[in-house]
Amino acid sequence: MATVFGITGASGLLGGRVAERLAAAGAEQRLLVRSPAHAPDLPGAQIAMIEGYDHPATLRAALSGVDTLFLVSGREAPNRVAQHASAIDGAVAAGVSRIVYVSFVGAAPDATFTFARDHWATEQHILETGLRSTFLRDNLYDAMLPALVGDDGLIRGPAGDGRVGCVAHDDVADAAAAVLLDARPDIDTDQVYDLTGPEAISLAEAAAQMSRASGRSIAYAPETIDEAYASRASFGAPQFEVDGWVTSYTSIAAGELEVVSSAVQRLTGHHAQTFAAWLAANPASWERLLGLP
Structure with missing residues (x-):
């Protein structure tokens, strides 16, 4: 019998791309979405509505008959780990045999990035189930960097001179599809993979590349940690956020x-995009964020 894939986040930037690649490969899949109207229309894909990760009963029903679950992490929330655990438990109850989880590079209980700690806790819960599992630890997405630019053309934050191996959604989707389909029989996919671009760049370098691509003056303005908290106080966001x-x-x-890894190339057979290449190939993804017409 053919493997049936369950795809969460199928209406989003990553899950939708993965679903498209599975459809192109002729795979049987079930797209788990909150709103069926927003699900992509793909050949061979069933649509299943779920109320959320914290509703295991609807997840069990949606995952009935699914062999492999592609689990995209939920939105940041104070109880996100509990939501993920609920989804995982629902998958186990439904008889899922394998989980491919979208995690984050450097996931650890003491990671500096607080949300990376959530990913580590989720990985541990998956491991405790005893199911086959793959953890795709993505670095920051290329698409996130233009979103950091303020109306004044500045990226403000306490990143110092640090660097980031940012990665394109398309490269992650290619890698995820290869893992799900076991497209590389010479590679054991039940592993942890850091999915990154081919180079690590500073925010100052990212700003310079966005300036060249857009024709707009963009720069990085370092902040202290105290300045960073003060500059974000006006948003009225909860403390965890x-x-x-x-x-x-x-x-x-x-x-x-x-972190720079060769995992994208190993899993897909092609090189990961640089940030500059992503900018050149995806103007629709960043022009509006940079205030361009």
Whole structure:
């Protein structure tokens, strides 16, 4: 019998890309979404509505008959680990035999980036199930860097001179599809993979590359940690979220995101994109973020 894949986040930037690649390969899949109207229309794909990761009953029903679950991490929330655990338990109850989880580079209980600690806890819960598992530890996405630019053209944050091996959604989706389909029989996919771009760049270098691509003046303005918290106080966000924002920069300063891996090439057979190449190939993904018409 053919493997049936369950794809979470199928209406999002990563899950949708993975679903497209599985459809192109002729795979049987079930797209788990909150709103069926937003699910991609793909050949061979069933649509299953779920209420959320913290509703295991609907997950069990949606995952009935699914062999492999592609689990995209949920939105940042104070109880995100509990939500992930609920989803994992629902998968176990439904008879899923394998989980491919989208984690984060440097996931650890003492990671500087507070949300990376959530990913580590989720990985541990998956390991405790005894299911086959693969952890795709993505670095920051290329698409996130333009989102850091303020209206004044500045990236403000306490990243110091640290560097980040940012990665493209398309490269992660290619790698994820290869893992799900066991497309490289010479590679054991039940592993932990750091998915990164081919180089680590500083935020100052990223700003310079965005300036060249857009024609707009963009620069990096370092902040102290106290300045970072003060400059974000006006957003009225909950403390856990502000902590995540600030520590995404301090993790760069600490060198924890200066990770460059060959995993994308090993899994897919092609080189990962540089940030400059991503900018050139995806103007629609960043022009609006940089205030361009």
